[in-house]
Amino acid sequence: MTGAPTAAPLLAAASGAGEHRTLIITLFSVFVAITLGITVWAGRQTKGADDFYAGGRSFTGFQNGLAISGDYMSAASFLGIAGAIALFGYDGFLYSIGFLVAWLVALLLVAEPLRNSGRFTMADVLAHRLRQRPVRTAAGTSTIVVSIFYLLAQMVGAGALVALLLGASGEGSRRWIIALVGLVMVLYVTIGGMKGTTWVQIVKAVLLIAGTLLITILVLNKFDWNLSQLLGAAADKSGKGKAFLEPGLQYGKDGTSKLNFISLGIALVLGTAGLPHILIRFYTVPTAKAARKSVNWAIGIIGAFYLMTIALGFGAAALVGSKTIIASNESGNTAAPLLAEEVGGGAGSTGGAILLAVISAVAFATILAVVAGLTLASSASFAHDLWANVIRKGRTSEKEELLTAKIAAVVIGGISIALGIFAHRLNAAALVALAFAVAASANLPTILYSLFWKRFTTRGALWSIYGGLVSSVTLVIFSPVVSGNEKALFPGMSFDWFPLGNPGLVSIPLGFLLGWLGSLLSREAADPKKYAELEVRSLTGYGAH
Amino acid sequence: MDSEEVAETPPTTAHPEGTPAHPGIPGQPDRFTAVQESAEFGELRRAHRSFAFPLTVAFIGWYLLYVLLSNYAGDFMGTTVAGHVNVALVLGLAQFVTTFLIAWWYARHAAARIDPKAEALKARMEAAE
Numbered sequence: 001m002t003g004a005p006t007a008a009p010l011l012a013a014a015s016g017a018g019e020h021r022t023l024i025i026t027l028f029s030v031f032v033a034i035t036l037g038i039t040v041w042a043g044r045q046t047k048g049a050d051d052f053y054a055g056g057r058s059f060t061g062f063q064n065g066l067a068i069s070g071d072y073m074s075a076a077s078f079l080g081i082a083g084a085i086a087l088f089g090y091d092g093f094l095y096s097i098g099f100l101v102a103w104l105v106a107l108l109l110v111a112e113p114l115r116n117s118g119r120f121t122m123a124d125v126l127a128h129r130l131r132q133r134p135v136r137t138a139a140g141t142s143t144i145v146v147s148i149f150y151l152l153a154q155m156v157g158a159g160a161l162v163a164l165l166l167g168a169s170g171e172g173s174r175r176w177i178i179a180l181v182g183l184v185m186v187l188y189v190t191i192g193g194m195k196g197t198t199w200v201q202i203v204k205a206v207l208l209i210a211g212t213l214l215i216t217i218l219v220l221n222k223f224d225w226n227l228s229q230l231l232g233a234a235a236d237k238s239g240k241g242k243a244f245l246e247p248g249l250q251y252g253k254d255g256t257s258k259l260n261f262i263s264l265g266i267a268l269v270l271g272t273a274g275l276p277h278i279l280i281r282f283y284t285v286p287t288a289k290a291a292r293k294s295v296n297w298a299i300g301i302i303g304a305f306y307l308m309t310i311a312l313g314f315g316a317a318a319l320v321g322s323k324t325i326i327a328s329n330e331s332g333n334t335a336a337p338l339l340a341e342e343v344g345g346g347a348g349s350t351g352g353a354i355l356l357a358v359i360s361a362v363a364f365a366t367i368l369a370v371v372a373g374l375t376l377a378s379s380a381s382f383a384h385d386l387w388a389n390v391i392r393k394g395r396t397s398e399k400e401e402l403l404t405a406k407i408a409a410v411v412i413g414g415i416s417i418a419l420g421i422f423a424h425r426l427n428a429a430a431l432v433a434l435a436f437a438v439a440a441s442a443n444l445p446t447i448l449y450s451l452f453w454k455r456f457t458t459r460g461a462l463w464s465i466y467g468g469l470v471s472s473v474t475l476v477i478f479s480p481v482v483s484g485n486e487k488a489l490f491p492g493m494s495f496d497w498f499p500l501g502n503p504g505l506v507s508i509p510l511g512f513l514l515g516w517l518g519s520l521l522s523r524e525a526a527d528p529k530k531y532a533e534l535e536v537r538s539l540t541g542y543g544a545h
Numbered sequence: 546m547d548s549e550e551v552a553e554t555p556p557t558t559a560h561p562e563g564t565p566a567h568p569g570i571p572g573q574p575d576r577f578t579a580v581q582e583s584a585e586f587g588e589l590r591r592a593h594r595s596f597a598f599p600l601t602v603a604f605i606g607w608y609l610l611y612v613l614l615s616n617y618a619g620d621f622m623g624t625t626v627a628g629h630v631n632v633a634l635v636l637g638l639a640q641f642v643t644t645f646l647i648a649w650w651y652a653r654h655a656a657a658r659i660d661p662k663a664e665a666l667k668a669r670m671e672a673a674e
Contacts, residue, residue: 090633094615097640101608104647108597228628235629246623247615247633258616265612269605288663292655299648303641452594532581539589540580540667 023354024165027361031207032184032368038199039192049398050545052193052405053120053380054283057545059198061290065297068281070201072099072272072298073208073305074150074370075157075333078363080429081306082339083332085313087322089234089244091251092313094261095429096306098268102436103302105444106273107295112288113451113538114279119545122279122443123385126450128537129530130458133390135446138465140385142442143276145469146435147378148415150277153431154367154374155181155420160333160428161363175421181368182417188372189379190406197372198284204369209305211362215336215355216308218343219315230311233318244317260500264433267504271436274443277377288541315339330487331427337363371416379408422489433502434476441468441507445515451538453519454531460519468511475503580670589662596654604647611636 046052059067077099084092118124123139126132158181162174188197223230231245238244251261272278282291316325316335319342328334337359341347344355383405388396396404445464449456475498476482482489484496500506519526537543580586614622615633622633 090637093634093637094612097611097637098608101604101640101644104604104644105601107648108601108651226628228630231629231634242623245629245631245634246619248619251616252619261616262612265609269608289660292652296648296652299644303645307638307641529575529578533577535590536577536580536586536666536670539586539593540663540670542667542670 021165023357024360027357028364031203031361031365035200035203035365035368036184036187038203039188039196042196042199043191043193046193046195049120049384049402051195052402053280053384054545055194055198057284057286059284059294061285061293062297063202064198064281064285064290064294065301066205067198067201067284068278068294068298069301069305070203070205070208070369071277071281071373072302073205073366074428074432075154075363075367076429076432077305077309078208078212078366079157079160079333079336080153080331080427080432081309082312082316082336083325083329083334084250084427084429085309086316086320086325086335086339087332088250089238089240089314089317090247091249091261092429093310094265095268095433096309098265099272100299100303100306102269102272103295103299105270106278107292107299109451110273110279110447111282111291111295114447115282115285115288115291116541116544117451117534117538118283120280120283120384121381122276122447123381125534125538126446126461127389128534129450129456129527130461133393134458135461135465136385136389138462139443139446140381140390142438142465142469143381143385144378144412145473146274146276146439146443147374147412148419149435149438150275150432151371151374151412151416152419153428153435154371155416156431157333157428158364158367159420160329160331161337161360161367164328164334164337165360178420179417181364181371182413182420184368185371185375186409186413188368189375189409194280194284194376197369197376198281200369200372204365205301207362208366209301211359212305212308212312215315215340215343215359216311219311219319219339222315222319222343227310230314230318234314237318237321239322256499259505260502263437263500263502263505266508267433267437267440267502270440270444270504270508271433272439274439274447275435276381276439276443277373280377280380281373283545287544312336312339315343319343331430333428375409375412375416378412379405382408382412430481430501434472434481437476437502437504437507438469438472440504441472441511442466443468444508445511449515449519450534454528454535455519455526456515456531457519457522457524457526459522459524460515460517463518464511464515467514468507471510472503472507475500475507479503576670580666585662585666589659589666592658592662596651596658600647600651604643607643608640611640 050056081092081095084095114125117128122143123136126135126139155178158178159174162177166173188200223233235241235244240249243249251257285291285294316339320335320338325332325335325338328338337356340359341352341356345351383401387404388394388401442465445468446461449460478495478498479501480488480496481501484494622631624632626632626635
């Protein structure tokens with residue numbers, strides 16, 4: 001379903017865009033210039049590891065709340081959810097709910113103890129009480145795998161945008177722009193470190209909320225501020241009628257797709273508190289109290305944003321229509337920018353072109369900021385966990401560790417560019433849900449057991465992390481996401497024996513089970529003194545960095 | 546104070562029983578254990594766990610109920626509430642409301658019941674250094 005067959009409608013959809021390409025490029029360039037300026041400024045103030053990894057731990061709860069929101073509201077949220085709702089109606093809304101409710105796990109169980117007992121990465125907490133070399137290797141590996149899945153989703157979103165803006169002729173340009181996104185994100189991370197990246201997130205969060213609010217107001221205005229009227233129009237235009245507003249359009253076909261819905265639901269709600277790029281954000285504030293405040297701000301900001309996805313998604317269904325959306329991107333990733341064009345006055349109008357340009361620039365900014373956060377998280381874990389503490393066994397200088405982090409950022413940037421060029425037929429929200437499933441299977445059990453279970457052992461952690469990681473990734477490889485249908489990563493092949501698009505239903509319980517079983521079957525018992533130290537530190541904040 | 550310091554114990558002596566829990570404080574191997582076993586710390590732990598654990602079970606249960614209803618109670622979820630607004634949408638929005646409420650409630654509980662206890666213990670441990 002790519003290339004030639006969709007070229008004609010795609011060009012029609014993009015014709016209004018082509019004329020005002022200059023505006024989009026200008027807006028986006030302004031964003032990149034400003035954020036690179038901030039990055040250079042932040043880079044000048046970045047001296048040691050505390051600055052590079054944790055932004056000097058000097059951000060306020062509100063600033064970090066905005067930055068968390070910026071890190072979290074990715075292309076998946078903005079482009080993916082709007083598209084999923086526009087095409088599948090109510091079923092797409094599950095993403096918004098799961099992505100938000102998930103924050104309560106982070107708030108109640110993870111954010112504060114992590115801030116109190118860790119230093120730079122998720123593995124710091126585990127290393128307090130477990131044998132640090134094996135657990136750092138495991139946690140570092142899963143951090144990098146989760147981040148790469150997440151990066152892939154962002155690059156898919158970027159690719160969809162470029163295809164929308166440049167038309168079918170833009171295959172070459174798509175590659176160039178993905179490469180450019182990769183390059184800028186590497187610059188953010190290597191020059192600005194956490195401080196620079198945090199400010200990029202803050203700027204982006206403000207832009208994204210403002211842009212979404214503008215579209216929401218314009219959409220609701222068209223329907224006399226009457227939600228029911230908007231829903232009715234969306235249902236009519238979808239051709240599905242009342243069913244469009246009810247659960248089941250995407251996931252209600254049969255028993256398997258219903259299981260897939262549960263699997264997705266579990267992955268969404270348990271994934272957030274295991275996402276490495278979110279976890280390291282808690283280190284950028286001075287205290288656990290500030291970490292709690294930042295999560296509460298994030299819940300408010302992210303919740304408001306996800307409420308607006310109702311207007312974006314159903315608005316796109318009602319005003320743009322699924323036919324036009326599918327013609328532009330078969331997974332719906334371009335529904336939000338197309339809606340912006342429509343409420344601005346329609347294709348070909350000046351207002352439409354301006355709004356399309358603004359929203360596309362915001363979407364690019366969104367993608368850029370999130371990929372920077374992901375690159376930082378994975379390169380930090382590589383340098384701090386794998387390089388400094390496992391490979392060099394703690395005998396590196398800080399300078400060498402930071403240089404390693406920067407080199408890792410370049411390599412990870414390269415990997416994500418390569419992935420982005422290949423994958424572009426998938427829905428960005430569905431892809432991010434895979435990252436959530438891997439995070440919930442491999443990271444969350446070990447974090448919770450380490451913090452709250454006194455009999456947890458190194459073997460439990462290793463079984464849980466590797467078991468969760470291998471099972472979730474393996475099930476994804478053999479799922480319909482990777483092969484067996486025209487939307488898959490490899491549409492020409494078929495080895496899709498696992499029927500669910502999201503592995504969470506199997507791999508998350510498995511991760512928890514293995515952590516428990518591994519601890520029971522350990523030859524060495526858990527060290528009560530080390531757990532005492534971790535528990536006291538994590539609850540009181542004594543000796544926190 | 547860094548976890549790095551733990552790295553310097555040779556890997557062969559992975560978990561020697563008598564090793565001080567924290568090499569930075571010589572002569573006080575059981576300092577953290579003593580605090581952990583104190584009544585004050587027990588209260589702090591209870592203040593956190595007795596609030597956070599049941600609430601976590603509750604909100605995850607409520608969320609799963611919503612997911613299961615979406616899957617297996619389509620007719621109920623499709624029931625009209627007003628105009629084109631159906632039960633599914635109302636329950637979805639209710640998830641937003643409960644999330645906001647729990648976040649607010651926890652912040653209040655933590656400020657009143659957890660923070661003072663944590664700060665007192667931390668201050669006492671720092672004074673004992």
